[in-house]
Amino acid sequence: VTTLRRRLxxxxxxxxxxxxxxxxxxxxxxxVVGYSFTDFDIVTPPVPVGLDNYRALLDDDSxxxxxxxSLIYLIVTPILIVLSICLAIVVNRAMRGIHIFRALYxxxxxxxxxxxxxxxxxxxxxxxxxxxxxxxxxxxxTPVQWLANPSMVLPIAMLLxxxxxxxxxxxxxxxxxxxxxxxLYDAAxxxxxxxxxxxxxxxxxGLRPQITxxxxxxxxxxxxxxxxxxxxxxxxxxxxxxGVTIVFYLWKQAFVxxxxxxxxxxAMALLAITLVFSIVNVRFLERGQGEA
Amino acid sequence: xxxxxxxAAGLAMVVLAGACSSAAATPSPAPSTAATTAPTTAPxxxxxxxxxxxxVAPASPTPLAADPAEAVIPxxxxxxxxxxxxxxxxxxxDPYIKDTIARFEATYPGVKVKWEDHQASFKDDLNNAFNAKxxxxxINLSVSEGWVSEYAGKGVLLPLxxxxxxxxxxxYFPGLWKEQLIDGVNFQFPWYQGLNVxxxxxxxLEKAGFTAETFPxxxxxxxxxxxxxxxxxxxxxxxxxxxxxxxxxxxxEGNVKVLSxxxxxxxxxxxxxxxxLQMYVDMVKAGTVDNTVLTTTDDRVGLNAFIAGGSPxxxxxxxxxxxxKDQNATLYxxxxxxxxxxxxxxxxxxxxxxxxxxxxxKYPNASIALAQFFTNPRxxxxxxxxxxxxxxxxxAFEDPFFASAPAAIEDSARPIAxxxxxxxxxxxxxxxxxxxxxxxVRKAIESALFGGKGAQEALSGAVAEANGLIK
Numbered sequence: 079v080t081t082l083r084r085r086l087x088x089x090x091x092x093x094x095x096x097x098x099x100x101x102x103x104x105x106x107x108x109x110v111v112g113y114s115f116t117d118f119d120i121v122t123p124p125v126p127v128g129l130d131n132y133r134a135l136l137d138d139d140s141x142x143x144x145x146x147x148s149l150i151y152l153i154v155t156p157i158l159i160v161l162s163i164c165l166a167i168v169v170n171r172a173m174r175g176i177h178i179f180r181a182l183y184x185x186x187x188x189x190x191x192x193x194x195x196x197x198x199x200x201x202x203x204x205x206x207x208x209x210x211x212x213x214x215x216x217x218x219x220t221p222v223q224w225l226a227n228p229s230m231v232l233p234i235a236m237l238l239x240x241x242x243x244x245x246x247x248x249x250x251x252x253x254x255x256x257x258x259x260x261x262l263y264d265a266a267x268x269x270x271x272x273x274x275x276x277x278x279x280x281x282x283x284g285l286r287p288q289i290t291x292x293x294x295x296x297x298x299x300x301x302x303x304x305x306x307x308x309x310x311x312x313x314x315x316x317x318x319x320x321g322v323t324i325v326f327y328l329w330k331q332a333f334v335x336x337x338x339x340x341x342x343x344x345a346m347a348l349l350a351i352t353l354v355f356s357i358v359n360v361r362f363l364e365r366g367q368g369e370a
Numbered sequence: 371x372x373x374x375x376x377x378a379a380g381l382a383m384v385v386l387a388g389a390c391s392s393a394a395a396t397p398s399p400a401p402s403t404a405a406t407t408a409p410t411t412a413p414x415x416x417x418x419x420x421x422x423x424x425x426v427a428p429a430s431p432t433p434l435a436a437d438p439a440e441a442v443i444p445x446x447x448x449x450x451x452x453x454x455x456x457x458x459x460x461x462x463x464d465p466y467i468k469d470t471i472a473r474f475e476a477t478y479p480g481v482k483v484k485w486e487d488h489q490a491s492f493k494d495d496l497n498n499a500f501n502a503k504x505x506x507x508x509i510n511l512s513v514s515e516g517w518v519s520e521y522a523g524k525g526v527l528l529p530l531x532x533x534x535x536x537x538x539x540x541x542y543f544p545g546l547w548k549e550q551l552i553d554g555v556n557f558q559f560p561w562y563q564g565l566n567v568x569x570x571x572x573x574x575l576e577k578a579g580f581t582a583e584t585f586p587x588x589x590x591x592x593x594x595x596x597x598x599x600x601x602x603x604x605x606x607x608x609x610x611x612x613x614x615x616x617x618x619x620x621x622x623e624g625n626v627k628v629l630s631x632x633x634x635x636x637x638x639x640x641x642x643x644x645x646x647l648q649m650y651v652d653m654v655k656a657g658t659v660d661n662t663v664l665t666t667t668d669d670r671v672g673l674n675a676f677i678a679g680g681s682p683x684x685x686x687x688x689x690x691x692x693x694x695k696d697q698n699a700t701l702y703x704x705x706x707x708x709x710x711x712x713x714x715x716x717x718x719x720x721x722x723x724x725x726x727x728x729x730x731x732k733y734p735n736a737s738i739a740l741a742q743f744f745t746n747p748r749x750x751x752x753x754x755x756x757x758x759x760x761x762x763x764x765x766a767f768e769d770p771f772f773a774s775a776p777a778a779i780e781d782s783a784r785p786i787a788x789x790x791x792x793x794x795x796x797x798x799x800x801x802x803x804x805x806x807x808x809x810x811v812r813k814a815i816e817s818a819l820f821g822g823k824g825a826q827e828a829l830s831g832a833v834a835e836a837n838g839l840i841k
Contacts, residue, residue, distance in 0.1 A: 121500045121524050204606070204660055205680040226661030228820060312666040314613070317820050333494070335805045
């Protein structure tokens with residue numbers, strides 16, 4: 079009895095978390111798998127349709143376009159890493175007021191993404207700040223319709239993501255830099271390294287675990303991007319679907335068009351993509367940790 | 371837990387699953403985590419002109435006394451407790467709604483009403499409620515956004531034609547009683563109506579050589595006006611396509627026959643349809659319209675541009691002139707208001723708001739009574755006195771209030787409101803697979819407007835694709 083009780087007690091402690099996980103994670107995932115095989119409009123009961131939703135996915139140009147956009151969005155990851163490391167190096171020094179600079183760079187990370195998106199919408203509005211500045215400097219004759227230009231929607235959204243993320247990720251790199259022993263820099267200096275060489279041969283290798291970590295989370299965040307697109311395009315996804323990413327497409331199918339069954343199939347496709355990414359990333363992470 | 375909520379949670383969790391599996395101890399990335407929350411919190415599209423007014427706090431008049439003459443629905447179930455949902459009316463109109471409910475309960479003793487107002491999440495909430503079988507008995511649905519046809523098409527609303535006496539039907543303007551038929555059947559009591567007007571920035575229009583009097587009376591005149599605005603006033607027109615119901619816009623503006631008589635084929639690639647689209651294509655090519663406003667689903671994008679003073683006109687409701695007054699006093703001094711230019715159909719529009727009854731209500735007569743009570747002439751006149759909305763019945767306009775001289779520009783359409791509303795009619799046929807077809811049409815129209823595709827090619831492609839959806 080004692081042995082049994084000893085075995086059960088850990089599960090008792092785990093039970094609250096497991097129950098919540100079961101209700102809010104496992105069951106919804108199973109439900110979505112089920113819905114993906116149905117024609118479901120949310121209002122009326124789902125009707126089984128077999129593999130129809132998955133067949134439709136294969137022929138759906140908008141779905142493939144959304145995947146293409148999501149993959150393009152991954153470009154933010156290397157840019158974020160480079161800029162965040164540079165910023166971390168800049169603020170990793172003892173100087174008066176440096177804490178204020180560090181806090182300022184972190185402000186976007188603690189601001190609501192919808193609020194940031196709205197602010198950027200005003201920036202890029204036809205009568206917004208950017209056009210006003212360009213007009214006053216004589217660089218343009220008439221206001222540019224930035225967000226109505228299909229080739230500009232995705233770059234502006236990516237720029238927003240980078241701007242909002244660089245402060246957050248630089249904190250991670252800053253922590254990494256501060257963990258690198260000063261002796262290594264001293265040794266590099268003695269070996270004749272200049273400042274750039276010092277960071278190339280000491281800082282970057284020392285930051286490898288953080289780089290891998292940031293690559294993982296920022297690429298997954300990029301795959302899941304929604305707020306920026308939702309706000310910047312006024313819930314449309316942009317002219318000619320120019321800003322539609324896979325999560326936006328999923329949302330639109332489920333909650334605008336009312337094709338929740340089809341949206342569930344899109345969600346399953348997204349799950350497959352993120353799982354592949356996760357597996358690849360975990361491999362890199364493990365290798366990075368092993369070598370660090 | 372409803373299936374709808376489960377779905378939202380499930381979709382979000384599926385998105386998260388990959389992230390979670392990458393590293394158990396990985397903290398959530400701070401930026402860009404939208405997918406996990408946005409689907410469940412995203413506000414529904416809410417046309418600015420739909421809500422009577424957000425900026426006005428009306429004075430609470432003395433509540434009307436109960437009048438037995440208002441009890442026109444027989445056999446109301448005793449002991450009925452009916453749920454009632456409105457859209458964007460609280461807190462501004464709380465006194466009016468509560469007083470009217472109190473009068474209804476006094477008029478129909480034994481019936482209790484539980485009122486809730488839902489706002490940005492109205493449609494999500496309603497979908498949830500239908501899914502969980504907890505939908506309210508009486509629902510405030512937008513006619514102009516096609517919500518009545520959407521829910522009636524799903525079989526969740528009560529057909530009213532054979533449940534309401536002819537003398538009760540005759541209270542309403544005939545065009546409004548029939549403003550959103552599904553296969554010839556009506557599912558709504560027409561409630562408060564709006565007028566389709568153009569708010570004018572007369573300062574910009576004067577620069578372009580136009581006045582309120584010379585503002586185009588038909589949409590054919592818009593391209594020339596917008597060209598003049600661009601050339602002479604260095605501004606752009608803020609015209610919004612009805613992205614959520616493009617076929618309806620084709621019908622009203624272009625007099626396009628969108629569906630064959632037998633309902634088996636779409637026909638919106640006709641010369642009329644192509645001509646309608648070509649007008650917008652030409653304006654986009656000429657660079658005379660704000661493209662962001664043209665294709666947005668959010669009415670407030672254009673309204674905000676207008677209120678900021680940067681556009682010559684914007685189609686809206688007269689009630690929203692008060693937002694101009696509150697937010698841009700300079701523009702308010704230059705504000706004009708004219709009737710929206712007519713399209714080739716010569717029909718000025720369809721109704722705005724309605725009250726429908728859910729199909730499986732336990733108390734059909736009590737629910738019908740409530741929907742009828744809120745839309746009767748007496749209740750509607752009281753509402754119209756609070757805010758520039760208009761009744762759905764002819765007799766309501768006999769109240770001296772509608773003959774009184776308007777004091778403010780937002781009320782300037784009051785004397786002609788009856789004549790305008792009397793012409794409202796839904797001339798759009800019931801479109802099968804409406805949401806999917808609309809998405810096909812949207813893509814086609816955008817490809818013509820911005821993608822370089824010819825109008826004929828774009829619409830013919832859309833017709834072929836949409837025909838594939840007809841079973």
